[in-house]
Amino acid sequence: MVESSDYDALLVIEANFDGPPGPFWAQLQALLGERLREVLRCCKRPMDSSACLYDLVTADRSRRDPAPFLECHVIHPKAFFHGNRGLPRERILAEQALAEMVEDRLKDGSSWNGQSSEEVRQALRSELMPKFDWLGNKPATRIPLTETLLDWLKLAALLFAVLHISLVPGAVLAALLGDAALAVLFAVAAIPVWMFFNRYRRPIETVGTSSSVTLLSFARKNLIKILGALAVLFLLSWPISASANVLARDLAWPAAWQASARQLAWGIVWLIAILIPAVLIWMRYLERHDSSQDGPETDPLVLRQMREMEDWIPQNHMVSVVSLRPQIPRRAMSYIGTPLIHLALRAAVHDGYLGSMRTIHCAQWAFVNNGSRLLFLSNYDLSWESYFDDFIEKAHEGVTAVWCGSVGFPPVTMLIEDGAAHGRAFKNWARHSMSPTRFWVSAYPNLTVDQIERNNRIANGLCAARLSPEAARQWAEDL
Amino acid sequence: MTRPSAPILRDRTGKLKQWAMDRLRAALPGIFAFLRRVWPIPKIGKLHMVTLHDDVREVLLTDTAFKVPYAKKLADLTNGYEAFIGMQNTDAYRSQLSRLESLARPQDMKRLADTAEEKAEAIVARSGGRLEVVDTLFRTVTFEVLENYFGVAKPEFGDLRIWSTRMFEYQFLGSDKSLHEEIDWMAPALSAHIQDILNQRRNNRDTSENDLLGRALAMQRQEDEGWDDAFIRTMLSALVIGGPPQPPMVLPQALEQLLRRPEALASAHKAAVERDEGLVFGHIFEALRFDPISPILPREATCDCVIAEGTKRAQHVAAGDKVLAAIQSAMSDPRRIPNPERFNPTRQPHEYLHFGLGLHECFGRHINRAMFPAICAPLLRRPNLRRAGRSSGRLAYEGFFPASLTVVFDQA
Numbered sequence: 001m002v003e004s005s006d007y008d009a010l011l012v013i014e015a016n017f018d019g020p021p022g023p024f025w026a027q028l029q030a031l032l033g034e035r036l037r038e039v040l041r042c043c044k045r046p047m048d049s050s051a052c053l054y055d056l057v058t059a060d061r062s063r064r065d066p067a068p069f070l071e072c073h074v075i076h077p078k079a080f081f082h083g084n085r086g087l088p089r090e091r092i093l094a095e096q097a098l099a100e101m102v103e104d105r106l107k108d109g110s111s112w113n114g115q116s117s118e119e120v121r122q123a124l125r126s127e128l129m130p131k132f133d134w135l136g137n138k139p140a141t142r143i144p145l146t147e148t149l150l151d152w153l154k155l156a157a158l159l160f161a162v163l164h165i166s167l168v169p170g171a172v173l174a175a176l177l178g179d180a181a182l183a184v185l186f187a188v189a190a191i192p193v194w195m196f197f198n199r200y201r202r203p204i205e206t207v208g209t210s211s212s213v214t215l216l217s218f219a220r221k222n223l224i225k226i227l228g229a230l231a232v233l234f235l236l237s238w239p240i241s242a243s244a245n246v247l248a249r250d251l252a253w254p255a256a257w258q259a260s261a262r263q264l265a266w267g268i269v270w271l272i273a274i275l276i277p278a279v280l281i282w283m284r285y286l287e288r289h290d291s292s293q294d295g296p297e298t299d300p301l302v303l304r305q306m307r308e309m310e311d312w313i314p315q316n317h318m319v320s321v322v323s324l325r326p327q328i329p330r331r332a333m334s335y336i337g338t339p340l341i342h343l344a345l346r347a348a349v350h351d352g353y354l355g356s357m358r359t360i361h362c363a364q365w366a367f368v369n370n371g372s373r374l375l376f377l378s379n380y381d382l383s384w385e386s387y388f389d390d391f392i393e394k395a396h397e398g399v400t401a402v403w404c405g406s407v408g409f410p411p412v413t414m415l416i417e418d419g420a421a422h423g424r425a426f427k428n429w430a431r432h433s434m435s436p437t438r439f440w441v442s443a444y445p446n447l448t449v450d451q452i453e454r455n456n457r458i459a460n461g462l463c464a465a466r467l468s469p470e471a472a473r474q475w476a477e478d479l
Numbered sequence: 480m481t482r483p484s485a486p487i488l489r490d491r492t493g494k495l496k497q498w499a500m501d502r503l504r505a506a507l508p509g510i511f512a513f514l515r516r517v518w519p520i521p522k523i524g525k526l527h528m529v530t531l532h533d534d535v536r537e538v539l540l541t542d543t544a545f546k547v548p549y550a551k552k553l554a555d556l557t558n559g560y561e562a563f564i565g566m567q568n569t570d571a572y573r574s575q576l577s578r579l580e581s582l583a584r585p586q587d588m589k590r591l592a593d594t595a596e597e598k599a600e601a602i603v604a605r606s607g608g609r610l611e612v613v614d615t616l617f618r619t620v621t622f623e624v625l626e627n628y629f630g631v632a633k634p635e636f637g638d639l640r641i642w643s644t645r646m647f648e649y650q651f652l653g654s655d656k657s658l659h660e661e662i663d664w665m666a667p668a669l670s671a672h673i674q675d676i677l678n679q680r681r682n683n684r685d686t687s688e689n690d691l692l693g694r695a696l697a698m699q700r701q702e703d704e705g706w707d708d709a710f711i712r713t714m715l716s717a718l719v720i721g722g723p724p725q726p727p728m729v730l731p732q733a734l735e736q737l738l739r740r741p742e743a744l745a746s747a748h749k750a751a752v753e754r755d756e757g758l759v760f761g762h763i764f765e766a767l768r769f770d771p772i773s774p775i776l777p778r779e780a781t782c783d784c785v786i787a788e789g790t791k792r793a794q795h796v797a798a799g800d801k802v803l804a805a806i807q808s809a810m811s812d813p814r815r816i817p818n819p820e821r822f823n824p825t826r827q828p829h830e831y832l833h834f835g836l837g838l839h840e841c842f843g844r845h846i847n848r849a850m851f852p853a854i855c856a857p858l859l860r861r862p863n864l865r866r867a868g869r870s871s872g873r874l875a876y877e878g879f880f881p882a883s884l885t886v887v888f889d890q891a
């Protein structure tokens with residue numbers, strides 16, 4: 001239940017499950033039955049087309065299943081990070097049982113003295129095979145190559161769409177004006193833009209932190225990749241632009257190719273020299289005029305409720321809802337940036353860890369209330385304090401990028417700088433935005449992300465019929 | 480009166496008709512899959528069929544709008560008395576059901592299972608490695624155990640197996656003139672037979688309470704309201720008609736499905752050998768999902784209403800319209816059933832609708848839950864269980880009823 005002084009309480013049912021959603025809802029319904037209906041009766045009648053279903057489900061003595069109504073209100077996260085991706089619950093539990101058995105067998109270390117890693121592994125494999133017959137099979141690929149390729153393709157497509165649309169104004173101007181006129185026009189526009197950019201790009205005195213990564217340093221570090229991306233953008237946009245020239249200007253194909261190459265080149269110049277710095281200046285203007293909330297008050301009773309529910313098991317849960325600032329570039333950044341982050345995480349993260357953060361089971365961001373609020377839900381290991389310390393120390397740029405458009409967020413510079421790096425202010429702000437998680441269930445409550453990955457490595461090692469001495473030694477390091 | 484040696488199933492279905500019925504049965508999963516995707520609530524005239532899991536649940540659970548259409552025929556079988564099987568959710572219904580439920584006790588189930596397994600084991604053991612299962616095993620054991628449990632012994636003249644099966648056919652599967660003629664004398668005969676037993680027990684001052692009839696008499700002796708002879712007769716008739724004919728229909732179909740799936744059969748064998756009764760039941764129930772006793776359950780609209788209201792497929796149903804709830808389709812609906820094409824003996828209970836749902840969920844579900852694995856386990860435990868050669872190793876039907884299936888196995 002997410003409570004807020006500006007909105008009525010929001011009932012959130014977070015569901016992280018294996019398999020398709022339909023059977024999940026049926027299972028939830030079978031498990032909770034009438035209690036689910038009782039919960040829905042406490043909610044307000046929706047004003048959209050699901051109102052009819054709501055009435056049917058919540059009517060006195062109703063027997064209508066609540067699942068179809070709940071399905072009408074599913075919100076898919078715009079960004080989702082899954083820690084142990086590719087490992088279904090059954091496999092995690094099976095590998096846990098195996099790892100415990102291995103640990104048990106290795107308790108008496110003396111009996112294994114003098115044996116090589118491979119000998120130990122082979123002995124354990126033979127001994128455990130009858131109980132875990134799946135050790136004889138090749139472990140299922142966690143993330144199939146096709147899925148990864150598809151993720152990269154989606155990321156590239158979204159990135160291409162955004163950049164291609166962005167360079168259209170420059171390309172259109174190039175079609176209307178000659179090179180000399182265009183050069184003068186762009187120079188006249190770019191010089192003040194860059195002057196302003198240079199003037200305002202640094203944080204103001206009270207905002208700057210010792211954050212080492214800046215947007216520009218990030219761009220410099222990835223210059224080759226950025227140039228490569230622009231080249232790909234040029235090549236992919238070329239046929240589109242040429243076709244547009246053929247259709248709109250009635251050019252022959254050879255002339256259309258030539259004209260579109262020129263237009264695209266100017267389009268890219270427009271993108272880099274004018275559009276991106278101009279947008280960043282706009283963002284900087286907003287950032288410099290933002291009001292942050294340095295000392296947000298958290299209701300002591302709510303805070304106590306949250307703390308009482310934390311740290312019972314190695315895992316914890318948090319829910320937070322923040323209002324988004326209304327400006328157009330902010331919203332545009334959020335709506336475009338969040339899916340880009342989601343796709344980038346899916347495409348790039350395959351080892352179960354978010355960079356050096358090794359504590360996140362699931363983290364998801366979703367827009368609620370007509371996109372006016374950002375909901376964040378997370379299952380993580382260890383305490384809330386250490387989780388946020390990790391955010392602050394290891395991933396504050398990404399966290400700032402996601403939350404920089406939120407009301408009350410600590411002051412930000414250039415989208416990713418500062419913000420969450422203001423550790424204490426960020427923690428206060430986060431606590432203020434949180435609500436107690438009234439009820440949550442973990443499918444494997446005693447396992448951390450790290451343990452799951454370790455168990456997986458042990459199981460995969462035991463599945464192999466033979467390992468090289470080096471691989472066996474690496475495998476043994478997990479024991 | 481029928482002679483004990485008379486065939487239990489009527490030989491009334493022509494070969495062509497039987498062939499068509501068999502093909503239709505085999506094609507049902509495909510037809511349902513098509514309907515779920517393209518036309519989830521088909522309507523022909525005043526007949527509607529719901530095929531999606533959600534809609535089937537809605538129809539079965541909304542007993543105020545969709546009643547069971549069994550009352551009229553049931554009255555023919557019970558001399559005009561109403562029985563809970565065909566009633567709406569009234570005080571009379573609840574009273575009748577609670578009285579009946581007070582007779583069947585949870586502790587009976589183990590006794591039923593033990594007796595069924597003992598009898599099944601004896602039959603399988605003396606079969607010599609080749610066994611026709613439908614009649615010799617499933618029907619024999621079911622009737623022997625349930626006759627004993629109900630307290631309705633075999634009649635001196637006639638065969639309870641035939642009476643019960645004929646009346647089940649009349650009640651649930653349709654009727655024709657010859658069946659009607661048989662019912663005209665079988666129903667009174669069954670009623671009279673039960674009355675004879677009641678009188679005999681009273682005359683003999685038999686106060687045993689080992690069976691349902693004995694317990695009902697005990698209630699009568701306590702002069703509890705509502706335990707007159709007519710009530711006891713009607714309830715026992717309903718049980719005899721609705722209960723024992725089902726396992727000989729269900730279990731051969733389950734075995735046939737297992738025989739088609741060697742891995743599932745091996746897994747069922749393992750469960751039976753390890754005496755994992757729950758898992759054996761899981762195999763039977765899962766096998767039946769692919770070929771349930773009835774692919775549809777009929778209902779009749781009591782008022783003008785809308786099925787799947789609030790969705791795009793919402794369909795108006797007029798009072799008096801027939802509605803078929805396709806439970807076979809619902810149990811294969813991938814929108815709610817995970818991997819429906821996969822044989823999974825450890826599915827969750829809500830994924831099955833074999834016993835119906837809601838007000839008219841099968842009264843005998845606990846009895847069946849106890850007896851199904853008990854009857855099958857001795858056979859499943861046998862090594863190398865397989866079909867007999869030629870056509871005898873295939874499940875043959877007589878109308879809607881499984882007629883024969885012969886299996887062979889290695890002698891342990």
